[in-house]
Amino acid sequence: MSQRQHGKHSKKTGAVKVARYQQLAYETEKLIADGILRPGDRLPSVRQTCRTYAISPVTVTQAYYLLESRGLIEARPKSGYFVRPRLGQRLDEPQMSHPRSQSTALQVSDFIFQILNSVKDPAVVPLGSSFPSPFLFPLDKLGRFLGQSARNSNPLSTVTDLPPGNAELRRQIALRYLARGATVSTDEIVITSGAMEGINLCLQAVTQPGDLIAIESPTFYAGLQASERLGLKVIEIPSHPREGIDLQALAAALQQHPIKACLLMLNFGNPTGCLVSPERKRALIDLLARHAVPLIEDDVYQELYFGTQPPLCSKSVTPADHVMHIGSFSKCLAPGYRLGWVAAGRYAEKIIRLKLATSLATTIPVQIAIAEYLKHGSYDLHLRRLRQQLMLQEARLIEEIERHFPATTRLARPAGGYFVWIELPQTVDALNLQRQALEQGISIAPGPIFSAKKEFRHCIRLNFGHPPDTHTQQAIATLGRIISSHI
Numbered sequence: 001m002s003q004r005q006h007g008k009h010s011k012k013t014g015a016v017k018v019a020r021y022q023q024l025a026y027e028t029e030k031l032i033a034d035g036i037l038r039p040g041d042r043l044p045s046v047r048q049t050c051r052t053y054a055i056s057p058v059t060v061t062q063a064y065y066l067l068e069s070r071g072l073i074e075a076r077p078k079s080g081y082f083v084r085p086r087l088g089q090r091l092d093e094p095q096m097s098h099p100r101s102q103s104t105a106l107q108v109s110d111f112i113f114q115i116l117n118s119v120k121d122p123a124v125v126p127l128g129s130s131f132p133s134p135f136l137f138p139l140d141k142l143g144r145f146l147g148q149s150a151r152n153s154n155p156l157s158t159v160t161d162l163p164p165g166n167a168e169l170r171r172q173i174a175l176r177y178l179a180r181g182a183t184v185s186t187d188e189i190v191i192t193s194g195a196m197e198g199i200n201l202c203l204q205a206v207t208q209p210g211d212l213i214a215i216e217s218p219t220f221y222a223g224l225q226a227s228e229r230l231g232l233k234v235i236e237i238p239s240h241p242r243e244g245i246d247l248q249a250l251a252a253a254l255q256q257h258p259i260k261a262c263l264l265m266l267n268f269g270n271p272t273g274c275l276v277s278p279e280r281k282r283a284l285i286d287l288l289a290r291h292a293v294p295l296i297e298d299d300v301y302q303e304l305y306f307g308t309q310p311p312l313c314s315k316s317v318t319p320a321d322h323v324m325h326i327g328s329f330s331k332c333l334a335p336g337y338r339l340g341w342v343a344a345g346r347y348a349e350k351i352i353r354l355k356l357a358t359s360l361a362t363t364i365p366v367q368i369a370i371a372e373y374l375k376h377g378s379y380d381l382h383l384r385r386l387r388q389q390l391m392l393q394e395a396r397l398i399e400e401i402e403r404h405f406p407a408t409t410r411l412a413r414p415a416g417g418y419f420v421w422i423e424l425p426q427t428v429d430a431l432n433l434q435r436q437a438l439e440q441g442i443s444i445a446p447g448p449i450f451s452a453k454k455e456f457r458h459c460i461r462l463n464f465g466h467p468p469d470t471h472t473q474q475a476i477a478t479l480g481r482i483i484s485s486h487i
Contacts, residue, residue: 020055021062026308028063032072032083043073043081069388070306071395091402091411094272094423096246099217099236099455112221112449125475128434128443130270132418132465134335136389138382142334145377146369153365161364163355164348165191165341169371173327173341176374182316184325188348190355193362194338195300195328199226201358202296202324202342203261205350207232211260214253216245218421218450218459220270220298223263234452235259241412241421244269244276247283254291261294267311268301271450271461272421273414275305278312285317292322294347300328300340303383305416306391321345329370332383337366390418390465397464400473404480406487418465424458428486433460436482442475 031037044052049060064081067073074084157166164170170186177184192198199222207213209231215223217236227234235253238246245264253259266276266284276284288295297314305311315325324347328340339362344351355361373379397420401411410423424430430446437444445463447456466472 019062021059021066022308024049024053024055024059024063025066028067029070029072029307037083039083041083042079043083045080066388069392069395071399091405091407091409094241094410094412094421094459096240097217097238097456099238099451099453112225123441124438125442125471126466127462127472127475127479128445129463129465130445131335132331132390132463133467135467136386136465137333137335138377139334141377142337142369142373145373146365149365149368149372153368157364157368161367162361163190163352165189165362166364166367166371169367169374170341172371172374173343177313177315177343180310180313180316182313182320184315184343188344190342190344190348190351191362191367192326192340192342192355193359194330195298195326195340196222196226197355197359198326198328198340198342199223199263199296199298200230201351201354202326202344202347203227203230203232203263204354205324205344205347206261206294206296212257214250214259214262214293215452216264216269217452218271218447218456219263219452220265221449223298224452227263236452239272239274241272241274244274244280245284247280247287250284251287254287254293259291259293261296262288263296263298265298265301266314267299268304268414268417268419270301270417271419271445271447272412273417273419274412275311275415281312281314282317285314285320285323289319289322294322294324296324296326298326300326300331301417302327303332304387304390304418306387306394307415311416315343315345324351332386333373333379334370337370338362339366339370387416389467393418393464393466393468394420396468397462397472397476400468400476401462401480404477406480406484408487409483418463420462420464422460422462424460424483425487426458428458428483430457430460433479433482433486437475437479440475440478440482442478444479 046057046060050057064073068075071084073081075081169191170189173189174184174186192201203226207230212233212235213227214237215234216239235257237250237253244266266281268275285295295314302311314320314323323345325343326340329337330340342351394414406425408425412421414420431448434444434446445461447459448454450456
């Protein structure tokens with residue numbers, strides 16, 4: 001593929017142009033991943049790379065800085081750049097989960113609330129938080145757009161922007177789908193008060209109390225809370241921290257149980273950070289279509305990928321009208337604004353009615369402000385900076401984990417998002433560890449909150465969405481000491 005073909009896509013697909021330094025970084029990363037460049041190998045010098053590719057020294061330097069921020073290479077004084085041992089490779093990867101296969105009536109909310117209350121204290125190191133640092137986001141610029149929206153709002157918008165939501169915001173979201181190769185009509189996009197409301201609306205659209213849904217194991221606890229509130233039962237399907245949900249196990253469950261919906265995270269899932277491959281996504285969607293079971297995809301981390309290309313969007317896979325795709329700006333742009341959406345396919349009309357019957361509308365000035373930001377606020381530039389910062393923070397956290405945690409620890413290296421899933425030695429009880437850590441001013445997310453049956457008792461999830469500092473380093477060292485005392 002030529003440089004021009006690789007770096008730019010046609011208007012028909014709507015994909016974003018890739019900068020030349022990003023392309024060079026991607027090609028070098030692939031050489032490392034394929035084993036052509038190995039740990040300890042010296043990379044070509046900046047001058048040599050300039051001659052080889054006919055590019056400027058600035059372009060080469062930017063590419064090498066990007067690779068260095070990802071922990072793939074390191075600069076040695078007066079010697080150049082070298083491939084470094086891959087962070088996360090010293091520790092083995094967790095294996096496939098093995099949840100009990102029977103359906104479960106949920107009783108998890110009290111347990112989850114008790115654990116999550118601990119992350120509200122700003123004095124606590126927020127390794128257990130579900131949110132990234134608010135200082136990573138353009139809140140000043142967003143505030144200006146919000147102010148303009150409030151001052152200049154049309155009184156008629158209180159009616160015209162009722163569900164499905166502000167027309168321009170839905171158009172901007174549809175354009176972002178188009179950039180990912182998915183043609184999504186604005187008519188099927190319903191604006192919600194965050195992804196959590198989206199999950200609730202989607203579940204209500206296709207289930208009744210007592211129905212059974214399939215979830216992956218481990219899974220994000222918000223889905224468990226929503227399912228419990230709606231009186232649903234769940235069946236947990238095994239998953240792998242790199243490959244995602246076990247399709248054979250899911251196929252068997254669909255044959256044996258009256259499953260009404262499948263609630264999954266396919267891109268950088270919470271808690272494992274798993275990215276399901278395009279081939280497995282297509283196979284999953286085909287499998288569910290054959291059984292006439294809708295997919296509810298919680299895709300709030302879709303923009304936080306660490307490679308040069310975004311992950312495959314499930315709405316671009318045919319047939320996809322049985323996919324309800326949930327997105328949000330809370331994780332990548334506007335924490336606290338509580339603005340999300342559902343691309344609901346054939347269920348759009350039902351979800352609009354449910355939205356009207358429950359919360360009536362998402363705050364209209366916020367809808368207008370986000371729409372204007374998407375049009376004029378350099379969103380993609382912000383996302384590129386955010387992704388690079390998260391890659392750097394991931395590398396720093398994993399380096400500290402490798403330094404202080406036992407060698408028998410297993411670690412799932414994410415390809416995006418801002419979570420690390422850690423499997424500790426079997427003798428470590430994550431709930432006990434959580435209590436001891438909190439006494440030291442450290443929050444963690446213990447594994448049992450990610451399971452309907454409170455499994456994963458020796459696992460934890462850590463957040464690298466906050467810039468590392470001495471408090472974080474000390475917290476990881478303290479966790480390592482506590483863990484080692486239980487072995």
